[in-house]
Amino acid sequence: MLQLKNKDLFDFRGYTVIIPSICVGNAAQLACDLLIASKEMERIGSLMHPGLIPVFGPSAYQHDPDERVASCEIYQSKTDKLIVIQFRTPLISRHAQSLHSYLAQLVQQAERVVVLGASFGFEKREIGTSPYEYCVSENFRESHKTELDNVKWMEFKGDVVFGGGNGLQLFHILKDKKIPVMLLFRYVLEGDNSTDAKLIIKELNDLCSSFLQLKLEGEKMKLIVPISWKLLFGNDVTSLIF
Template identity: 75%
Template structure:
């Protein structure tokens, strides 16, 4: 169920939707954190569904300190017609298909959907090639063929993105419904994946700068680190235990 804060419906016509897969290292979710913080996006609602483990906590972003986090949040930038989903819990597998179907119906009016994900680094088979792979629907390829021709990413031809969570499943459902959709993932290792998140956003901006509209300083993207990243690995170890 979609819960909105300030309106009765969510009009996604002409919008770009970015959805993170719940993947290895949480790299896609961290990338969405960076995007939300850097563009100071406004939370417009959240999803409630049996597939989502309910949570409630303090704000994740310094630009909106009065907000509280939930299992699935929706952020908007009206100026760029950009919507970002953010997941903060893993999915309950027996309900995940139902959630995917709901999300697909929700975002069908959008102009395009970008799913971000990651895969285990040791699954990369071709050394020396780009650490990114992607797959696109025919309609997305047609709309962005010039940009896609200039990227160095490899096109994914497999059947499974190992460590990629629910990204490929959601991509196939959207493709089936003829929604322009792209799945972009990076090969990563477990650990501190904040750097991977930064690199994912930079790569995506190279393709989609027209709707990301990230501020550029000295030919580099200006990204704002969310306040929630201060405790990515929990509190510091207290000296009292030594």
């Protein structure tokens, strides 16, 4: 079920939609956190589905201190024509296909969809090449052929993105629905993946700055670390245990 703050605000036509996969190190979700915080995006709704573990908690962003977070939230930047669908829980596997189908229906009218992800660093086979790989639908390739020809990423040809979670599955469903879509993932290691999140956003912006518009008058926009990252690894260990 989709809960919107204002139904008049919700229209995907002409928008770029960013969706993170539930992947290794939560790198894609952290990248979306950076994007939402840096662009001070407005939460316009929440998504509830049997495939999502229900959670509820305090605001994740300092620019929106009175909001509350849930399992899946939708953020919008009207000026940039950008929507981010952010997940905060793992998916329940037996309902994942249903959730993906619903997301495909939801973003059917979007101008483009970018699925962000990550893969285990030890799965990278070619040393010295770019740490990024991607796959695109043909209609996405046609729209961004020049930009894709200039990137140094490798085009992914495999059947499994190890550690990539639901990213490739979602990509194929969107592709089958004729939605212009790209899956972009980075090889990462487990641990503090906040740096990987920043690098993923940088690469995506370098592909086509109109996606994210992270540059203002020729200068790079400063990425803002969200307040929720202060507890990225939980609370500090209490001294009472020593």
